[in-house]
Every structure is written in structure tokens, then in C-alpha cells.
Amino acid sequence: MRETMDLARRVATTDAGVLITGESGTGKEILARAIHTYSHRAEKPLIPFKCAAVPREMLESQLFGHRRGAFTGADRDNPGVIRAARGGTLFLDEIGELAIELQPKLLRFLESGEICPLGETTPFTVDVRVIAATNARLEEAVKNGRFREDLFYRLHIVPLQIPPLRDRRDEIPALVHHFVTRASADYRKGRIRVAENTMEQLLLFPWPGNVRQLHNELRRMVALAEPDAVLTPRALSPEIGSARAEPPAAGHATATNARLEKLLPALARVERDMIKAALREHQGKLEATAKALGISRKGLYLKRQRLGL
Secondary structure, three states, rough: HHHHHHHHHHHHHHOOOEEOOOOOOOOOOHHHHHHHHHOOOOOOOEEEHHHHOHHHHHHHHHOEEEOOOOOOOOOOOEEEHHHOOOOEEEEEEOOOOOOOOOOOHHHHHHHHHHHHHEEEOOOOEEOEEEEEEEEOOOOHHHHHOOOHHHHHHHHEEEEEOOOOHHHHHHHHHHHHHHHHHHHHOOOOOOOOOHHHHHHHHHHOOOOOHHHHHHHHHHHHHHOOOOOOEOHHHHHOHHHOOOOOOOOOOOOOOOHHHHHHHHHHHHHHHHHHHHHHHHHHHHOOOOOHHHHOOOOHHHHHHHHHHHHOO
């Protein structure tokens, strides 16, 4: 993700087309917002628009706008999301779901900056940067005739791929602390901490719902916790609390070993940092430190010995 964020910072200084790809829940909108924030358009709005969330017959009106009376039910003018993002950024999520008949009109806008709302006879220019995202394979949609090739290449000038959370587990501890801190403030729960063995379970779980699932799980845990509590494994959802490291399947040992090479140092780093922080907070008192970490005093001794603390 560091490489992806570095590339996002560089592309933010331009208005080049960006296509963000990744599984659902990986944080595509977060990355789009980061690009907008780093850009010269940061003071203007970023308007997110999910193409799959709008009925097909309303897509054109929602995107490009319409004049009053343009069609039955159009009782007032609608500027559309493109004009709403004037001077800023339009984030088109699930771009692969855009109706094939609207794709030429979007391509014309991307190439010329011109739009023609429904009911208007004269096009006009709107200055907007477009960032698109998809969890589908647009290359296959192009081959199948469901997505225009020229639009694909116009959007695909700078491709940014977000890997799934299961492939970047070393980022989980930082995400956990960020989400728990934010949820603690939102729910007025004081200083909520995460026990070491809870963090281990969070690192073991494969997170099919990616960052969104992790975020929601931690908010639920904090919402149900007592103020200033330590989140133990008992607070985890059953499927997450029961996660175990699986033995490699035949033919997948090399890939599994590579993932373990990333996971085990991450676990050790998490343990070391949490123990150091707890020792500082409790002035080196082992009983209080062990309790804060959710482990026994003997467990704390063994972990300090293993980690060289």
C-alpha cells in the first residue's frame, strides 16, 4: 500500500485519468479521497457516485442532469453530479456497471469536458476530474462487449490496484489501532485497548470483506465494550474468534510459506510494541501490565523472554 499511496500522491498533481481496482471493501473510495486531498482541487468538492446504486433509467439524468420538463416527472431542474463536482473531483464507483448506451456520452465528456443535460440543446463545458473504480475485471467486460474499449483506455491512464487485506496483514495492527481509537471517541468509551491475543486472532482471520469488514467488526466491539476496557478474544464475532492458521494445501506450500514469512514478523512486532507500551503505561509493574494485555504474569514473562524484552 505504501507504493500505491506514493503513486497516488504523484498522480494527484496531474489530472490524468485514474482507475482504481480491488475487491469490495478494500478502500477504493479512501484512495480516491486521498488523491483529491493531495491535488490542487482539494478545496473543491469530491462527489462520490455509485453507478450500480441508481436505476438504469435514471443514470443519465443523475450523471449529466436535466432541465425541468425534460421527461415525465422532471418537475425541477437537476444539475447532475458532474456539475455538482465542478472544479473538484467526481468519483465514479462500480464503473463497470455503467449502461453501455451511456458510455459514449461519458467518453465525450472525458475527452472534451462538454456535457449536454437532458432537455438542453447546447452543450457546455465543466471542469471536473474523474476518478473511476471497479471490483470487476473490465478487460473481460471489454472482450464481452459490455464495456467500450476506448472508454476503458481513457479511464485506465494510471491504474492503481489495491490488494486484499489478507495479502497485507502487516497493515492490520495500524488499522486496528486507528479504528479502535476513532470508535472509542465516537462512542465516548474512553481509552479502549486491544489485548495481544485478540490482535493475534485479527491477524489470522482472512477478512473476505477486507478493510470494511475489519472496520465494522471493531466498531461493534467498541460499541459493546465498557469504558476503558481491554478488548479480549471473547468480544470477537464467532467466525473471527475461531480463525486458525490453516495448513498449506498440496501445491500451495510455497505461497503459504511466503504469507507466513510476512505474518510471523508482523505478529512479533505487534507483541513487542504492545508489551513495551503497556510496561511504560504501568511503570514496569508486571501484574498490571499482564492484566492490561489480557495475559497471565507467566505468559508475559515468557513473551518478554522470547522477544528479548
